[in-house]
Each structure stands twice: as C-alpha cells, then as structure tokens.
Amino acid sequence: MTEFTSTWLQFLARNGALLQGEDGSGIVGFAAGDASDAALTSFVAPLPDLGLIAATGEDAASFLHTQLTNDVEHLGSGEARLAGYCSPKGRLLATFLMWKTADAIMLQLPREIQPAVQKRLQMFVLRAKAKLNDVSDNRVILGLVGHAASAALPAWFPSMPAAPYAKIDSAAGTLIRVADAFAAPRYLWITDVETAQQVWPVLTKSLPPAGSHAWQRSEIHAGVPAVMQKTQEQFVPQMVNFDIIGGVNFKKGCYPGQEIVARTHYLGKVKRRMMLASVDAGDVKPGTEVFLSAEPDQPSGMVVNAAPNAHGGMDCLVEIKTAAVSEGTVHAGSPDGAVLRFGALPYSLPDAAQVESQIR
Template sequence: MTPWLDFLAQHGAQFSTETVPQLLSFSRGNAAETARTNFIAPLTHLGLIAATGDEAAHFLHNQLTNDVEHLDPAQARLAGYCSPKGRLLASLLIWKNADGILLQIPREIQPTVQKRLQMFILRTKAKLADVSDEHVMLGLAGPAAASALMPWFPELPLAIYDKIDTDAGTLIRHPNAFDMPRYQWITSPATAMQAWPQLSAVLQPAAPDAWQLADIEGGVPQITAATQEQFVPQMINFELIGGVNFKKGCYPGQEIVARSQYLGKLKRRMMHAHVETDNIVAGAEIFSADDPGQPCGMVVNAARANAQSFDCLVEIKLAAADGDVRLGSADGPPLSFQPLPYPLTDPAA
C-alpha cells in the first residue's frame, strides 16, 4: 500500500485483501447506515491523469464531449470519452492546474482509457501521465465541511464545479446531496496527512461509498468497467448536468451523440431508485413486470444506503418507468423511484 493508505490504516481504515486494496470502512464491520452529512471520505477509488504539453488542451478538446480549449481555470467540468459509436468509455471530471489539465477517472478503468487516449496523440505536443499516487482526493460533505476547510481555504467555491487553488491544493464545489454542500479537496499526501487529524475531529471519517451515495442522490453518474460502451451520454442524463457541449467541434462518436440530441424523442433516461436487497452491482439488469422476457434497463451506479438497502442510478426505458420495475428479473426486488434534483427535459421539446 502507499504511504497514504498506510496512514489511513493507522487511523482506523479497514481495507479489503484484494491486490488493489479497497477502503471498506473506518470501523470493524459495516456501519448500519452510510454517512450522509458531515463526513470526510478518502476517494481512493478515483485516479488522476495529467495531460501536459503545448497542445494538450487541443488534443483533449478533439477527444472529449466537452470544451477543453476554453476551460476556465477557476472551474472544473464534466466530460465524456466516447467510442466511435457514441457510447461512453469513461466519464471524467477535468480541470486546469499550473502544469496542464487533470482528468479524474475511476482507477479501475484508468489504465485502459489512458492507453487508448495515448494511441491518438501521435505527433501532438502532449503527454499523459498517471499521477494518482502523487495526489490525495478527499470528499467532504455537510454544513460542518465549510468551517473545517477554513484553515486551508479562507474562501470557498460557491457555484457548482467552481474551484479555488491555494498552496494547500485545489478545492472543487460539487453538486449538493441530501440538501448539503459538498467539496472535493485535491492535495498532496503530506498535506492530507497533516490535515487529517483536524478534519476527522470535526467530520466523520467514511469510506468512498458515502461519496458515491451522495453522487447518486445528486444524479451524477460515473462510468465503470461494468458499464463501458453501454450508454450514449443522453441515456444517463450527461448533457443535463453539463457533460456535453453541442457547439464544439468533432470528437469520437460526436455525430451519434448530436443525432440523439436533435432527432426524435429520447426513449431512455437515467433515474434514481431505492431497492431493498443484500447486494447490487453496476451493470445489473432491471426488468419490467409488463415485459419480463427482456431487460428494460441497467444499473449505472449503486451504493449501500443501510444494512438492508441500496440506492442506485438506473438507465431505463421511459415507457417502463411508471410500471413495476425489478432488479435482476421480473420477480426480483422492486425498485422504488426517487426524484432527481433536475428535470428530465427532452431535447426535441
């Protein structure tokens, strides 16, 4: 394990025994309920790619679904990386730093996505590097988070995806969840270790699933290994949360993404659901009782809500969403749909 993970283990973190350890909890056994407010979560499931060089922004602009060339240094931005068929290979959070552009991506798909991007650099003056272990990413949520951050960030980013840089690192405002503000702090391992005792005295230490549950509540999807190449961006509401720019130039799959936006009516969308079950994973199929022979959608992301249930984001046929929808099969656990924090508008309307 890295020095940062060793440090967390010394402060009560429990890790899996896998080759790549997963942070499970900060107590022995699972907590009865996943933290929703006033928590601090090491985002050990995420990695970082650094894109540097004179033409790095231009290169990424031609690869991703969002505008990279005009990325404001005071903002972060969602972006997707699509296959030529317009299906998402990755969902990213991107921002500029003093050296170039950082791309945040789940660690499990980072190597393959980075390798694929690297194939297209050719003679472009750009370089990609895995800088995950050079940084620590912390997710902080709740009304106590702002005061806890003040020693390092006297001013906080106010608008969603605004960011502030200080000597202590980068702070990005994330969409609210459970009516609570959220921030992500990207810093060095040394700074994180120094700050942890003070932060954890105010905020409850939590595993990454607390942050993932908050993302689900906020309607923010993330592509993982199980869901690569399954969705056109609009199928998981990616354009509704700022992940697609329809005025920029071409990128892989752009024609299909644009066609989905401007021709016809969208028949599939992403919705938030709650389900009583012992386990659920991204990529699991969901079924409508009205048409039990074939799936009507797929789980995009899931996070444990408590010992008996999960919250999830599911991509689903809109025609099936008003009926009896179940996990795994037509007689599986029923899904209870919850409101999203944004309206499901139709681009053709």
C-alpha cells in the same frame, strides 16, 4: 503500490480505516463507524478508488478537445467540468471530472478503468505535443460532504468555491465544489500526502470519517454517473443525463461518436434516461440489468451505479426507458428480482416530465 500510496494507506489504517483489496484501493469504512456510513450525509472520506490522468504539453488542451464531449480549450483555471469519452458509436467509454493546473489538464475517473482509458487516449495523440501520465499515486483525494465541511475548509481555503464546479487553489492543494447532495455542498480536495496527514486529525474532529461507499452514495444522490468497467459502451451520454448536468457541449467541434450524440440531441425526444432508485437487495452492482414486469422477456435498462443505504439495501442510478416507470414494477437482476423504488433526482428530466410527476 508506490511508497506514496503505501504511506497514505498505512496512515489511514492506523487511524481506523478498514482497507479492501490487495492495494487498499477500497476504503470500506472506519472501525468506529463503518456500519453507519450508509446513513451519513455529512462526512470526510478518502477516495483511493479514483484515478487521475495528467495531460501535459502545449497541445494537451487541443488534443483533449478533439476527444471529449465537453469544451477543453476554453476550460478556465477557476472551474471544473464534466466530460465524457465515447466510442465511434457514441457510447461512453469513460466519464471524467476535469480541471486545469499550472502545467496540466487533470482527468479524474474511476481507477478501475483508468489504465485502459489512458492507453486508448494515448493511441490517438499521434503528432500532437501532448503526453498522458498516470498520477493516481501522486495525489490524495478527499471527498467532503455537508455544511460542517463548508465550515471547516476555510482554515485551508480562505476563499471558498461558491457554486458547484467552481475551483480554488491554495498552498493546501486544489478544492473543487461538485454537485450538491442531501441539500448540502460537496467538495473534492486534491493534495499531497503530507498535507493530507496533517489535516486529517483536524477534519475528523468536526466530520465523521467514512468509506468510499459513502461518497459513491452521495454521487448517486447528486445524480452524477460514473462509467465503470461493467458499463463501458452501454450508454449514449443522454441516457445517463450527461447533457442535463453539463457534460456535453453541442457547439464544440468533432470528437469520437459526436455525430450520434448530436443526432440524438437534435432529432427529438430521448426515450431512455437515468433515474434515482432504491432496492432492498445487497447484490445490485453497476451493469445489473433491470426488468419491467410488463416486459419480462428482455431487460428494460441497467444499473449505472450503486451504493449501500442505511436500510440494508442499495441506492442506485438506473438507466431505463422513461415510459417504464409508469407501466409496471421494475425488478433488479431478473424479472422476479427485488423491486426498484424510484425517487426524484435533484434536477429535472425534460423528456420525462410525466414520469417525474408520478415519482413525486
């Protein structure tokens, strides 16, 4: 643990944070309200479970452009984009949120896979004038959700990002508006530890502090997947709706797995998609297989992400055969496991119109 990280985590602990793990990378809640975190739809949360890779050098953009599913060369300074990193078989090794700073392209991803993904990307730099640096311990990332967040943030960002994936920079750091959830805006604030310590007492006067799971639940309700260690190489981008939410550019040049991703797109209907669900079980995790009652002998899909909800169960993003929802009940973990209840995502699934009408 670096001095930077230690300073920030010690500050949070003094302010009621309940830390999980030896490095404190999991903020499970705050002493005053962790039990209600799962019910919050407006909050501020520290996110030490997110990692950051900074790509620097004059060839950084062109190098990443040849590796990722989205256009990096034309990434603007006032925007952020989703992007995936695939194996040669077109299966996702990582999902990123990326944006530009004055001297780098930043890649945000789950911290648990960051070292391995960075190492793999570095292997392909070869002669390119590009360098990848782990800057996870040099930044504080805050997640803010709700209209109260929109009202509080202009104190540090007089010009606010007006739409999802717009980015604003100020002396207080970088503010990115990400996909909405709970019919409200969500933001990521990336800053230094000194600024974070100064703004935290002010923010928490109007926004309840929450743990990492509250932010993860908001990501789930926004329909934005994150590839985790247990789900690497499990999904073609379309299986987790990355083509729908702007994570794939089908007009850019080649990248690992591009032929398979493009073939899936151009040759017809996608038969597997990611859907929103809830389940009355507390042990559902990324990588948990799900089973259709009509086909109990083999899994019909997999949990992509999961986070606790207010009812003692979990809210999930589940990759599954689109026909499965109308063919019987879907169970988590085993053919006789807890039943998944499917809900509506905040965007349409063009290949599952019939399923969506049944959900609604």
